[in-house]
Amino acid sequence: MKIYNVAIVGCGNISSIYFNNLTKVFKNIHVAACCDLDAEKTKLATETYGIQKVMTLEEILNSAEIDVILNITTPKTHYDICKRALLAGKHVYVEKPLSLKFEQGSELVELARQKGLYLGCAPDTFLGAGIQTCIKLIDDGFIGKPIAATAFMTCHGHESWHPDPEFYYEVGGGPMFDMGPYYLTALVSLLGPAETVCGMTKISFENRTITSEKKYGQNIKVEVPTHVAGTIKFKNGCIATMITSFDIWQSTLPRIEIYGSAGTLVVPDPNTFGGPVLLKGKEIPLTHIYEENSRGLGLSDMVYSIENDIPNRANGELACHVLEIMSAFHESSDTGIYYKMKSVCEKPQPMETELFKGYISRSQL
Numbered sequence: 001m002k003i004y005n006v007a008i009v010g011c012g013n014i015s016s017i018y019f020n021n022l023t024k025v026f027k028n029i030h031v032a033a034c035c036d037l038d039a040e041k042t043k044l045a046t047e048t049y050g051i052q053k054v055m056t057l058e059e060i061l062n063s064a065e066i067d068v069i070l071n072i073t074t075p076k077t078h079y080d081i082c083k084r085a086l087l088a089g090k091h092v093y094v095e096k097p098l099s100l101k102f103e104q105g106s107e108l109v110e111l112a113r114q115k116g117l118y119l120g121c122a123p124d125t126f127l128g129a130g131i132q133t134c135i136k137l138i139d140d141g142f143i144g145k146p147i148a149a150t151a152f153m154t155c156h157g158h159e160s161w162h163p164d165p166e167f168y169y170e171v172g173g174g175p176m177f178d179m180g181p182y183y184l185t186a187l188v189s190l191l192g193p194a195e196t197v198c199g200m201t202k203i204s205f206e207n208r209t210i211t212s213e214k215k216y217g218q219n220i221k222v223e224v225p226t227h228v229a230g231t232i233k234f235k236n237g238c239i240a241t242m243i244t245s246f247d248i249w250q251s252t253l254p255r256i257e258i259y260g261s262a263g264t265l266v267v268p269d270p271n272t273f274g275g276p277v278l279l280k281g282k283e284i285p286l287t288h289i290y291e292e293n294s295r296g297l298g299l300s301d302m303v304y305s306i307e308n309d310i311p312n313r314a315n316g317e318l319a320c321h322v323l324e325i326m327s328a329f330h331e332s333s334d335t336g337i338y339y340k341m342k343s344v345c346e347k348p349q350p351m352e353t354e355l356f357k358g359y360i361s362r363s364q365l
Contacts, residue, residue, distance in 0.1 A: 001364050004303045005032040007060040008051075009081060010073035011041035013163070014095065014295075018072060019049040021296035027358045028303050029296075035060055057081070061088040068093065068118075068306075070299060075172045079104040086111045086119070091306060093120035093299040096181035098319040100172040102327045105320040106343065112316055118306050121319030123182050124298025126189040128273025129291035132351045134258070134265055135190055136287050137279055139350065143260025146191055149240035152253035153179045157246040159210045159220060166220050168246070169208060174224035175244035176201075176326050179271070183242065184322045185314075186256060186270035191234045192347040193321055197339045199230030199329030204247040230329050242329075273297075289355050297360075304360040313348040321345040 006029050008018065022029050033053040036042045042054045060066055061084060069085045071078060071094040079099040085092045086108065098105040098121045112119035125131065138146060153175060159165040167173050188194065204227055208220040226246040233239050243253070256267035266278035274291030277284045290297055298314035305312035321343045328339035352361055359365065 001028055002307050003028055003030050004067040004306070005030050005065055006068045006070055006299070007033040007035065007055065007063070007066045008070045008072065009035045009057060009060065010071065011036040011038070011045045012072070012074070015045065015072055017293055017295045018070065019045055019051075021294060022299070023049045025294070025358050026296055026300035027364070028300055028307070028360075032065060033060060033063075061085065061090065066090060068299070068303065071095065074167055075100060075177065076167070076170075079108065082108050082119070083111065086115055086117055089115065089117070091118040091302070093302055094122070096122040096319070097177055097326065098316065098323050100177070102320070102324045102343075105323040109316040109320050118302050118312055119316030120298055120302040120312050120314050121316060122295070122298060122314065123185055123270070124295065124301070124314045125182060125270055125273055126186050126348070127290065127297050127301065127313060127351055128294055129286040129288040130268035130273060130275045130277060131186050131189060131270065132288040133275070133277045133284065133286045134267050135350050137265060137277070137284065138190060138258065138260070142263065142279055143258060143265050144262030146236065146238045146258055146260050148259045149187060149191065149238060149257065150254060151183045151187060151240060151242040151256045152251070153183055153244045153255075154248040154251040154253060155246060156249050157208060157226070159208050159212060161212050163212055163214050165210060165212065169220050169222045169224060169226070171223055174226060174228065175246045176225075176228040176329055180244050180326045181322055182270040183244070183256065184325050185318065186267065187232070187240060188318060188321060188345065189348050190258060190267070191238050191240075192236050193234065193345050194232050194325050194341050195235045196233040196341065197230060197325055197328035197332055199228060199332040199339075201225035201228045201330055201333040225330065225333070228329050230332065232325065287353055288351055289357060301360050304364070311346070311349075313351075315348075317343070317345040318348060
């Protein structure tokens with residue numbers, strides 16, 4: 001099993017779980033360097049996780065030692081850093097979303113193809129025990145033919161807890177681009193690619209007040225829709241109803257449900273890796289491992305795929321298809337017409353069962 005040298009670009013709020021898992025859990029990755037514009041963040045990362053090198057982005061791009069770049073910067077820089085990394089001959093795995101625009105995401109996918117490089121993108125929660133159990137139940141026919149689905153992500157925004165919540169309300173933010181990737185990636189992994197999207201959007205509150213620490217009382221001007229609703233028709237004929245909202249105080253709506261010709265499947269929160277999974281009202285034991293927070297699983301899978309010359313599961317085509325669906329909700333609302341999908345992707349291959357923690361395949365043992 002080859003160990004790949006990874007450089008982490010971006011040491012912000014979500015980086016700690018990546019650092020922890022990539023240095024302690026997954027066996028085919030060595031975190032060789034890290035990078036951030038804030039020197040205090042890189043200092044904390046090196047001291048906490050034993051990272052040997054702090055490098056600039058330019059140094060990472062030019063380093064012959066670095067095989068893969070993990071880009072976990074803020075969404076507005078995803079496209080630029082991923083493009084520079086691919087042009088420098090590096091494989092890239094990026095936090096969601098792939099980019100802010102579908103055209104940019106498509107460009108990255110094509111660039112990776114031309115350069116013979118791998119492009120991966122979060123979320124990788126769909127590779128966890130919860131959704132993988134649901135995939136197995138559907139594929140094994142336990143609910144019959146999927147007919148319809150629902151997906152609901154409702155909250156009242158992130159300004160009450162996030163230390164720097166402004167970007168959630170800037171272009172590239174909003175509930176669909178923030179949380180939509182989890183729900184849509186789960187739906188595509190369960191049902192396959194989408195065909196048509198119809199959406200409606202609105203800004204319910206033009207200004208938000210931060211109530212979290214460090215910026216308490218500061219005002220945020222809202223630039224993007226904060227309530228996005230609509231429907232998706234999948235190529236398999238299934239029709240899904242979806243809401244993502246930063247405008248709802250509390251709700252009893254389910255996260256995701258799949259309605260089949262022979263029963264209903266309750267899918268766990270797609271922002272997590274575990275359960276519970278309910279089939280026809282009864283909780284089902286999970287069939288796969290990785291039910292704890294396993295962020296970095298998609299990167300480990302990509303590295304395994306590079307070594308074995310096979311498609312990675314959390315791949316660029318999947319992420320670009322999800323990006324187009326998210327954009328389609330907004331475009332359909334703006335134009336008042338159905339949006340016909342342009343991109344295509346394959347339904348990701350299921351994960352293996354009976355694995356040991358830290359591994360992607362039994363062949364690694």
